[in-house]
Amino acid sequence: MILRIGNASGFYGDRFDAVEEMLTGGELDVLTGDYLAELTMLILGRDLLKDPGAGYAKTFLRQMEQGLGLAHERGVKIVTNAGGLNPAGLADALRALADRLGVPARIAHVEGDRLPPEDGVLAANAYLGGAGIAACLAAGADVVVTGRVTDAALVTGPAQWFFGWDPTEPADHDRLAGAVVAGHVLECGAQATGGNYAFFRDHDVRRPGFPLAEIHPDGTSVITKHAGTGGLVDVGTVTAQLLYETAGARYAGPDVTARLDTVRLTQDGPDRVRISGVRGEAPPPTLKAGRCRLGGFRNEVVLVLTGLDIEAKARLVQDQLEDAFGRAKSRPAEVRWELVRTDRPDAATEETASALLRLVVRDPGPEAVGRALSGAVIELALASYPGFHVTAPPGKGAPYGVFEAASVAAADVPHTAVLPDGTRVPVPVPPHTRELAPVDPPPLPEPLPPGPTRRVPLGRVAGARSGDKGGDANIGVWVRTDREWRWLAHTLTVERLRALLPETAGLPVVRHDLPGLRAVNFVVTGLLGEGVASQARFDPQAKALGEWLRARELDVPEELL
Secondary structure (H helix, E strand, C coil): CCEEEEECCCCCCCCCCHHHHHHHCCCCCEEEECCCCHHHHHHHHHHHHHCCCCCCCHHHHHHHHHHHHHHHHHCCEEEECCCCCCHHHHHHHHHHHHHHHCCCCCEEEEECCECCCCCCEEEEEECECCHHHHHHHHCCCCEEEECCECCCHHHHHHHHHHHCCCCCCHHHHHHHHHHHHHHHHHCCHHHHCCCCCCCHHHCCCCCECCEEEEECCCCCEEEEECCCCECCCCHHHHHHHHCCCCCCCEECCCCCEEEHHHCEEEECCCCCEEEECCEEECCCCEEEEEEEEEEEEEEEEEEEEECCCHHHHHHHHHHHHHHHHHHCCCCCCEEEEEEECCCCCCCCCCHHHEEEEEEEEEECCCHHHCHHHHHHHHCCCCCCCCCCEECCCCCCCEEEEEEEEEEEEHHHCCCEEECCCCCEEECCCCCCCCCCCCCCCCCCCCCCCCCCEEEEEHHHCCEEEEEEECCEEEEEEECCCHHHHHHHHHHCCHHHHHHHCHHHCCCCEEEEEEHHHCEEEEEECCCCCCCHHHCCCCCCCCCCHHHHHHHCEEEEEHHHC
């Protein structure tokens, strides 16, 4: 007895035709879609302010124009968090669509994740588990839409329903933990099938297919994809996704805490990776929660500096604009400059002879970042450095958001399954919980014996994947052989990371070791300021932080090259 769960969306805006591809490409029991990221909740919150009937992912509703009938024909259940801030509204819209299409689909939804409103907060939500989804499916739902649930809940919910696993029973913790790990691999779509993959040059990943998991009654699973689709599934792609946006060995969720240090990956054939050995523990008594609020207003302008005297030109225009801010009625509360040296000496084209000077301003109100900036910049058009121009005229400024991580007692969150017939079923809180605690560091392997080395980029040996959690960033680094692991484990220390990535030097950095994956995972606190919605960095979600690390050079044993 195998449950086949596929994924057709890793974010709001993912490939539109993936739903049809997954429903028609091969055998499937459940199709999931993840549409919610921290930034998405802010966007949906602003939508809801304008229209009380909005607040959900409208793309999903358009995908169901064809997908609803295809799923019904093939007997595939659909489970998605596209309900966002208004799962009941999306469920109603789906019922109207089903009636119009003549598809007898039974629609259910899960609610209770929205937290009481607070001043200045556009969206506040707790991350629910999969038990509400399971209750809806057990009542005969064909489609289940949720608000904020954990990404893995889209898989643990169907698995609980199909296999009868009970998150309140400790005997099922290992099985549920296996489903959590499978769900974490599936949640970002094509990132498990070759997308955003460090070793992309070794494979054809031009149009990767979407992943699916074959889940077994004991909680083990096989990650694969439909035959004939692009990309690849191997131990490397699955390892990369397992390290994405995680921290230590304990991966806590509302259903169970999965121990990532127990995961074992084995190649099970072409485009098949088996996940086994996952141990589970009781979930914590609290749920992760997130608040999205307006942080103020921001504006930016990118000035182009061409040819000679780049740094002197940058100093001139900075002095001029700083003087203009000083004479203005209200100086922006935050003014940040960044000179990006994209120029080359004796360049063959004007573009490659140019550097970029980026100015970002922020303020609690719109005035200081609007006309005050645009007027000051435009007035310098004929009165600044030679060759003055900008990539685009500065606008009037725009609001930006802030994401705040929090936690709430699970018992205080009214997790509710709303069945296809409208019956409301409260979802019980797991009676067995366990406070999270750090895992003792595993013993390091024996170091490689001394030998000749060569100075090369880290990426010649190691893969990496990085991401964001609020204002923090994580960088997972892995290698592919035991001998490479013996070197990496002793070489890539916190101190070495800080030296390779100077932007992390003054920030708290914690390294977590996952020897079963031949990986280390670094969490850098505060690197991203107030989170992606605040757009505090050039790379606000730390997507390329790992690739920067891989490009940095260090001494690598020649035997590994």
